[in-house]
Amino acid sequence: MSIDLETRVVADDHQALKLWLRLLSCTTRVETLVRNRLRGEFATTLPRFDLLAQLERYPQGLSMRELSQRLMVTGGNVTGITDQLEGEGLVAREPHPSDRRSYTVKLTAAGKRAFRKMAQTHEQWVIELFEGWTAAEKAQVYGLLAKLKQSLETHHE
C-alpha cells in the first residue's frame, strides 16, 4: 500500500520534469522557427517584432521606459532597437509635451503597414502549428498556463 503510494508520487514528480522538458523543447523550437522565418521573410528579428507589437497595442505611443518594462529588457536594449526601427522609418520618437527628458515612441504609417503584414503572416504560422488542436484544448492549456504564471510570481527570485 505505502509502496504504491510512494511509487505514484515519484511517478508524478517525474511527470512534472518530463512536462517541463517537453514544454521547453517545443517552445524553443517554435521560437527558432519564428526567428528564422522573420529573418528570411522580413529581414527582422523577434525583439524588433515585439517592440512593434507593443506600439501597435498602444497607438498613443509609449515612452522608452514603458517599452523597457513591457518588453522586459533593460533600457539600453530598447534604445538600440528603437534606433534601428527609427532609421528604417517604422517608428518615430516624439518629444514628450511636459517632460523634456522623455520621448513618446509611436508607429509611423509605414511602420503600421509593415507590422500588420508581418503580424498576419506570423499569426498564420502559429495557427498552422496548432492546427491539430481543438478550440477546447487550446483554451484549456491557456488556462493551465495561467496557474504556472501564478507560480512564477510567488517563486520569483
Next chain:
Amino acid sequence: MSIDLETRVVADDHQALKLWLRLLSCTTRVETLVRNRLRGEFATTLPRFDLLAQLERYPQGLSMRELSQRLMVTGGNVTGITDQLEGEGLVAREPHPSDRRSYTVKLTAAGKRAFRKMAQTHEQWVIELFEGWTAAEKAQVYGLLAKLKQSLETHHE
C-alpha cells in the same frame, strides 16, 4: 449565421496566437529562473547542465558528434563546454578504441555526484512550479505538446 461562423473562426485563430504568446512568455520566464538559480546555487549554466544530463543518460559515454546532435548545437560549442567541464574534473575524454579521430566523453565520479545533486534540486524547482497541476492535467498537456512536436517536424524550414 455565416457571421457567427466567421466570428468563431477568427476567435479560434486569435486563440492560437494567444496560446502561443502565453506559452512563450511562461517558458521563457521559467527558463530564466532556472538559469539564474543554476548560476546562483551551482555556478553553472543551462548548456553545461544539459550536457551532463545527456552523459548521465548514457553512462557508456557519447562522442562529441553525438553530444552535438543530442544537444542540437554545432560541434564547436560542444568542444567549448566539454573543455570547461573537463577542466573542472566533471567529465573525461577517453580515446575511442578503434577510431583515433574520436573521443568518448563520460562523466567522472565527481561529475556523477555533482550532477545528481544539481538534478535533484532542479527537479524540485520544476515540481514546485507545477504544484497547482493535477497528474491528469500534466499528462494531458504532455500529450498535446506531442502534436505540436509533430507539426514542427512537418513545418520544418
Next chain:
DNA sequence: TATTGTTATACTCTATAACTATA
C-alpha cells in the same frame, strides 16, 4: 574524399554601469 573534432570568428540577445540632461 568524407568525417571527427578543434579553432577562430561573428552575430544575437541581454545585462551592468557610467554618463547626460532634465526633473
Next chain:
DNA sequence: TATAGTTATAGAGTATAACAATA
C-alpha cells in the same frame, strides 16, 4: 537627489567556416 534616456562594454549562447588528423 532621482529619473529618462544613452552609451560603452561584457558575457551568454549560438552559428559558420577554415583547418588538422584520421578514416
